[in-house]
Amino acid sequence: MSRVTLSRYLIEQTRSQNTPADLRFLIEVVARACKEISHAVSKGALGGVLGSMGTENVQGEVQKKLDVISNDILLEANEWGGHLAGMASEEMDNAYQIPGKYPKGAYLLVFDPLDGSSNIDVNVSVGTIFSVLRCPSEYLSQNESLNEQAFQQPGTKQVAAGYAIYGPQTMLILTLGNGVMGFTLDRELGSFVLTHDNISVPTSTAEFAINMSNQRHWEAPVKRYVDELLAGKEGPLGKNYNMRWIASMVADVHRILTRGGLFMYPRDDREPGKAGKLRLMYEANPMSFIIEQAGGAATDGVQRILDIQPTSLHQRVPVFLGSKEEVERVTGYHKA
Ligand code: AHM
Ligand code: MG
Numbered sequence: 001m002s003r004v005t006l007s008r009y010l011i012e013q014t015r016s017q018n019t020p021a022d023l024r025f026l027i028e029v030v031a032r033a034c035k036e037i038s039h040a041v042s043k044g045a046l047g048g049v050l051g052s053m054g055t056e057n058v059q060g061e062v063q064k065k066l067d068v069i070s071n072d073i074l075l076e077a078n079e080w081g082g083h084l085a086g087m088a089s090e091e092m093d094n095a096y097q098i099p100g101k102y103p104k105g106a107y108l109l110v111f112d113p114l115d116g117s118s119n120i121d122v123n124v125s126v127g128t129i130f131s132v133l134r135c136p137s138e139y140l141s142q143n144e145s146l147n148e149q150a151f152q153q154p155g156t157k158q159v160a161a162g163y164a165i166y167g168p169q170t171m172l173i174l175t176l177g178n179g180v181m182g183f184t185l186d187r188e189l190g191s192f193v194l195t196h197d198n199i200s201v202p203t204s205t206a207e208f209a210i211n212m213s214n215q216r217h218w219e220a221p222v223k224r225y226v227d228e229l230l231a232g233k234e235g236p237l238g239k240n241y242n243m244r245w246i247a248s249m250v251a252d253v254h255r256i257l258t259r260g261g262l263f264m265y266p267r268d269d270r271e272p273g274k275a276g277k278l279r280l281m282y283e284a285n286p287m288s289f290i291i292e293q294a295g296g297a298a299t300d301g302v303q304r305i306l307d308i309q310p311t312s313l314h315q316r317v318p319v320f321l322g323s324k325e326e327v328e329r330v331t332g333y334h335k336a
Contacts, residue, residue: 006172023159074085081105084104106299112128125250135150148223148313154309180196180290201260221301257294265318266320268316275317280316
């Protein structure tokens, strides 16, 4: 049986699901950019890419060199092809305008160019997360410059989402709203090859992921839930749970897609003005779309993440996602 490359998968999607050709092109361009980022990440100290830039992004976080390199790779790869009306990134204050010399297209691309970048210097998996939206028609005119409002669409409006994980293998995980597929980068061929067909997240789990060092800052329902998990077999949940925390959302979510689990980054009182650490547009929405497409669930503790109406580009949100039974349980505790 011949191998199914990403290109072949996308062409077959066009035939069977009417995936538009410009969306297919967009995904291929993003995948090509991810190959380039994978290459830069894998060079590490040899490529002089480790360490900090000495600058901060709009969120007040120190930018790593690879944050900036990855952001530039994605912008350069995507700006000229005529498939996008604009881009937005965790690493840029404002929406990125497609330069006037290039044609504009129908889609908006939103990304976290290098998620988990605190892990780069210690050689632990990092990744690129992306989300694709349609550009509302009023912003499609060539002369109109794009503002934030064009991007402020709930996650249910995403037409595609995915992530690349740069780990022992480089993989691309993709959903076009028709299941979740995993492709592994074959470095000899230079192609992403379909290796994980129709990924599904087990409904139950005995594994959870949370940064326990923030425990004293959590809200009561999360404290109660994690206490119950830690109480194990002798506690009210009647079973032992294992814990993992990689501090790279891509790597934690990838483990959950592979063998189930629950990922939590709750709201906490360290910075009362911020609703959690993770960003709705760049992290929570694409990951929630993927997890739901794989049969899991994702909420902010109260409502489905994909139903949240964004009010700003860099807005943050509490995240509970993964195996359905545990997401429902912790969400139920918030409502109790
Ligand atoms: P980043 O996009 O700046 O890398 O931040 C997001 C990351 C997630 O990948 C990860 O789940 C989380 O931050 C880890 O946070 P903490 O360091 O508080 O454990
Ligand atoms: Mg991130």
